Amino acid sequence: MNDESQRLPVVTDQDVVRVRQLVRTVAVAVKLSLVDQTKLVTAASELARNTLVYGGGGEVEVTRVHNERRGGIRIVFADRGPGIADLDLALTDGYTTGGGLGLGLSGARRLVDEFDIDTEPGKGTTITIVKWCR
Amino acid sequence: MPLSPDEARRFAALLEGQAEQLASRWTELVAAGLRGRLSSAELRRQTTDLRRAFQQAFAGGATDLGQDAAAELRAQLTELSSGRARQGFSATETAVSIYAFKDVTLEVLGDQSDAATLRDYVAFSSFVDQAALFTFDSYVRIRESIIADQAEQLLELSTPVVKLWEGVVAVPLVGTLDSARAQVVMERLLQTLVDTGSPYAIIDITGVPAVDTQVAQHILKTVVAARLMGADCIISGIRPQIAQTIVALGIEFGDIATKSSLADALRYVISQNKRSGR
Numbered sequence: 001m002n003d004e005s006q007r008l009p010v011v012t013d014q015d016v017v018r019v020r021q022l023v024r025t026v027a028v029a030v031k032l033s034l035v036d037q038t039k040l041v042t043a044a045s046e047l048a049r050n051t052l053v054y055g056g057g058g059e060v061e062v063t064r065v066h067n068e069r070r071g072g073i074r075i076v077f078a079d080r081g082p083g084i085a086d087l088d089l090a091l092t093d094g095y096t097t098g099g100g101l102g103l104g105l106s107g108a109r110r111l112v113d114e115f116d117i118d119t120e121p122g123k124g125t126t127i128t129i130v131k132w133c134r
Numbered sequence: 135m136p137l138s139p140d141e142a143r144r145f146a147a148l149l150e151g152q153a154e155q156l157a158s159r160w161t162e163l164v165a166a167g168l169r170g171r172l173s174s175a176e177l178r179r180q181t182t183d184l185r186r187a188f189q190q191a192f193a194g195g196a197t198d199l200g201q202d203a204a205a206e207l208r209a210q211l212t213e214l215s216s217g218r219a220r221q222g223f224s225a226t227e228t229a230v231s232i233y234a235f236k237d238v239t240l241e242v243l244g245d246q247s248d249a250a251t252l253r254d255y256v257a258f259s260s261f262v263d264q265a266a267l268f269t270f271d272s273y274v275r276i277r278e279s280i281i282a283d284q285a286e287q288l289l290e291l292s293t294p295v296v297k298l299w300e301g302v303v304a305v306p307l308v309g310t311l312d313s314a315r316a317q318v319v320m321e322r323l324l325q326t327l328v329d330t331g332s333p334y335a336i337i338d339i340t341g342v343p344a345v346d347t348q349v350a351q352h353i354l355k356t357v358v359a360a361r362l363m364g365a366d367c368i369i370s371g372i373r374p375q376i377a378q379t380i381v382a383l384g385i386e387f388g389d390i391a392t393k394s395s396l397a398d399a400l401r402y403v404i405s406q407n408k409r410s411g412r
Contacts, residue, residue: 017310020344038344038375039382045346046383093384101347107383 005063010051010077019048019060023075026062030071032133040073040131043111046104047077047127053098055079055125065130072113072132080124087117137257139195145258146192149185152242157182159242163234168227180217184210188235188265199264211265215273219280225273232266293319295326302334302403303327304396306371308341316352320359327365334406335360336399340371350385357390366406368392370399 006026008019023044027037044060051058058079065074084090091109096102109115114130137145149156160181165174187207194203211232218228236259293315298304303326305319323335337353339345345353357367370393372380380387393399 013312017312020310024343035375035378038379041344042346042379042383045344045348049346049348101351101385103347103384107347107385110382110384111379 005061007059007061009057009059010048010079011057013052016045016048016052019062020045022060022062023073026064026073027131030064030073030133032073032131036131036134039111040075043108043129043131044075046108047075047129050104050127051077051079051081051125055081057081058124067132070133072130074128074130076126076128078124078126083121083123083125084117084119085121087119137192137197137261139197141254141257142192142195142197142261144254146189148243149189149192149239153185153189155242156238157185160185160235160238163238164231167230167234168223171223172221180214184214184232184235187211197261199261199268207265208268211269212272215269216276219273219276225270225277228273229266229270232262232269235265236262293322295322297326297330297332298336298400299404301330301332301407302336302400303330303332304336304338304399306338306341306396309343311342311349311352313348313352316349316356320352320356323356324359324363327360327363333365334368334403335365336368336370336396336403338371338396338399339369339376340373340396342371342376345376345380345385347383347385350380350383350387354387354390366391366403368399368402370394370396 006022008022009015010019020041024037024041027040032040048060051060055077056079058077058081061076061078063074063076065072089095091106092102093106094102108129112129112131114128116128117125118127119125157178161174161178164181165172165177168177184207187210191199191204191207194201196203196207198204199208214231215228218231239258240255293305293307295303295305303323305323307319311319323337326332327335337356339353342349353369357369360367368391369387372392372394391399391402393402
């Protein structure tokens with residue numbers, strides 16, 4: 001059973017802030033612990049910025065999800081940018097093509113419970129993350 | 135159905151003939167809608183000016199709000215929107231003030247049999263609609279410029295550099311640290327280090343809700359820049375959830391001293407100071 005999802009465009013820096021605020025609001029609503037809220041918000045911030053900087057803008061969808069035992073949040077980041085040519089390299093700590101610390105993608109993966117990348121060079125990238133309540 | 139220039143001039147004559155009555159009735163209607171949040175003297179001045187502007191526009195043969203003859207009216211409408219936006223009225227309340235002019239006109243002129251034939255009134259009505267939409271537009275434009283101004287003021291406000299102790303300056307960061315703010319923070323901090331000759335700077339991130347790699351990178355760059363100028367930087371205000379997030383992200387602060395509270399950071403700096411005899 002899934003609740004209605006909320007979508008936000010990611011086209012400017014302000015949109016990244018909006019995504020962060022929405023994720024925080026939903027994270028509080030599903031009663032994530034303070035540490036998990038912070039982790040999820042940080043991961044969302046990283047991935048939304050990647051969508052903006054590397055994907056050339058896109059869309060974020062935030063959904064409350066449930067399984068038999070617990071609730072959680074699923075966030076999907078989708079862009080129609082150049083895609084990721086070498087996924088293993090992109091997920092290596094410290095590797096960056098954009099002048100950042102090179103920890104956004106790999107770090108975000110460590111901050112959430114489920115992490116899935118669907119990317120195709122020239123088509124775009126869709127990243128799905130899930131964080132479950134403990 | 136647009137007004138013809140002839141109809142417009144006929145309306146101008148009507149508006150002139152009943153000037154006093156129109157303005158008072160209009161003031162009453164608008165005042166009722168705004169429930170006493172503007173003084174009736176002020177409303178009276180606004181409606182009198184607007185009625186005159188409408189009359190002038192019609193007398194000039196204006197059939198569309200965009201025409202030169204309606205320039206004065208547009209200026210009046212913009213001034214009205216600007217005032218209302220700054221006083222905190224809603225866009226609807228502002229536009230409704232203009233729409234009320236239609237009711238007023240019908241009420242005051244309606245009993246004159248030669249005056250408002252239905253056709254004339256409908257044309258006049260669509261002109262007033264244009265005017266109301268125009269106020270709506272300029273209201274939104276003015277609100278946007280107010281918001282942009284406030285954003286700029288916030289940028290200024292939210293990055294103070296304070297002298298905490300002899301030789302110790304502190305930057306309490308609050309809110310989102312984007313590139314523009316990070317740049318302001320770095321410049322202020324470096325300038326204050328020079329101005330005060332302080333050997334220590336404390337960057338307090340208690341008020342930063344989430345530290346992601348971009349925020350961390352901005353902080354690291356600021357620390358490195360301060361070091362190049364011979365100052366030691368301490369990062370304070372690292373709460374448990376932030377610490378765990380930073381570890382999971384894999385951000386390394388290297389040999390930069392970090393403390394959980396600003397008090398700890400100050401204590402640390404003072405003890406360092408004693409040790410080095412400064």
